[in-house]
Amino acid sequence: MERGAIPGMAVEDLRNGWTDQDLAHARIVARLRARGHTLERIAEAAREGRLAYGPVEQILPGGEERMTLDQAAEATGLEPDLIVRIWTALGLPRELDRLSRSDVEALKHVAAALAAGLPDEAFLQLARVYGQALSQIADAEVRLVHLYFHVPLMREGVSSAEIAERMQHLARDLLPLATPIMEHVHERLLRHFIEQDVVGHMELDVDDEEHLSGRVRTSVAFCDLSGYSRLTEEEGEEQAFSTVERLIEAVQATLPEGGRLVKTIGDEVMIVCQDPGALVDWSVGLMSFFPDRPRPRIGIHYGSVLYRDGDYYGRAVNLAARIVARASGGEVLVSGDVVDAVRGKATRHLRFENIGEIKMKGFSRPVVLWRVAAAEQ
Incomplete structure (x- = not known):
């Protein structure tokens, strides 16, 4: 008190009793002292x-x-x-x-x-x-x-x-x-x-065996900003992060029916949607909001995932994360499983380009990837 650790409190104030605020400050001082802070340093912070x-x-x-x-x-x-x-x-x-x-x-x-x-x-x-x-x-x-x-x-x-x-x-x-x-x-x-x-x-077709084991069949997308690290170095952290905020806001505002933003990790966004066609449609449309660098890139896979604690795990999630890493800014890349799932549906407004089998880190077999874009009018 004499050293000012409790603001406005002097020894003579003890005669009048401690207020609730004084007691609260005293508890804070005790915690800080237990962590090794000196009374002088605590008093300075209090002032x-x-x-x-x-x-x-x-x-x-x-x-x-x-x-x-x-x-x-x-x-x-x-x-x-x-x-x-x-x-x-x-x-x-x-x-x-x-x-x-x-x-x-x-x-x-x-x-x-x-x-x-x-x-x-x-x-x-x-x-x-x-x-x-x-x-x-x-x-x-x-x-x-x-x-x-x-x-x-x-x-x-x-x-x-x-x-x-x-x-x-x-x-x-x-x-x-x-x-x-x-x-x-x-x-x-x-x-x-x-x-x-x-x-x-x-x-959707319900696989009882999958559901009993806590698995669901869904499409998984990862979206991030191409060249984000370089942007941070060139423009600074605050400017780069404002671009990330704009991406997240655009994702949240435009997600298709049934789509959910699961989490964000730095400049990366993870999305799930039971309808792979709707997710592909949305991904291509999102690119129109970002005509300039840095542009988003998106990777999508469709498959069985393990649902735990509000999050999704498993091979399908890992593969979607690998696919986005192969995309360039402004590109939407999808696996062959996504193409199979949307084949025969209303996709004439989209152009699917087979770019071949790609070896993915951590996967024993190559994966057939397709580039998706809006069809030329």
Whole structure:
């Protein structure tokens, strides 16, 4: 306190008691000290307002009475080992002997979901998806508020106490809005994917053996920017990334019915779609949005993939990734399996050019590739 580690707090203030904000700052100081930071360095960071985000923690649940893992198991009816697996799948901190009342209430919802008939393995996969998605959301919320709210206040020279107060007010205003927004988006997307699943079962041949093993037959596309590394060197990271953002926005805005953006990795986008013809159509059309360098390139394969934890794995995915690596900017390359799947359908507006058998890294047999473009009018 005397060294300024807790802003605005002096020894004589102890007579009047500690405020919630003081206690929150004290917890932050204790954590930073445990990580080896000196009081002088902590005090400097506090004066600069860099620790002002910390007191927001006190308006979040989790500070109440704690329970042990065995107590949680008794309260929920879940086996301790299953609770550990669920907690790990969700990616939550492994503080299983310090579970809060709200943690236990959440586990009761899990127990109800399992009691309703959802298999343990299915729930664990859902838990991994929930954990990964919500971790990304929470990380984005913190980082974006930091970049667009916290840092500007520091640059303006606002006092650390005022920054902390503004941050708390912002959190109190925004947190109650996050849940209903996410609930609405979840319900809308759930309705969409239920519709897609029903349509998919009607239009595609269902292989019972594949479905029982967690496999689905779908088309997989990878799309990235040709020459992205060189663009980064020539134009700088921010300019290059703005091009990536434009690509991702174009993909999201134009995806065909039934198409889904699975993930982005750097400048690369992975897409799945049960209808290979629609995915090929979309890929050729996407090129018209990027007439100038750097242009996207796309590789597509159609086959059986393993579905786990909201993602797709297996030979078909690996092959699609290899195919895009063989494409040039502005090109759409597809495997022979894609051509076989769309043969006889309405593809007169497209031109398919057989470019021969290509040896792919990691694959024992060459793969026949086709270049697809819009047919000349």
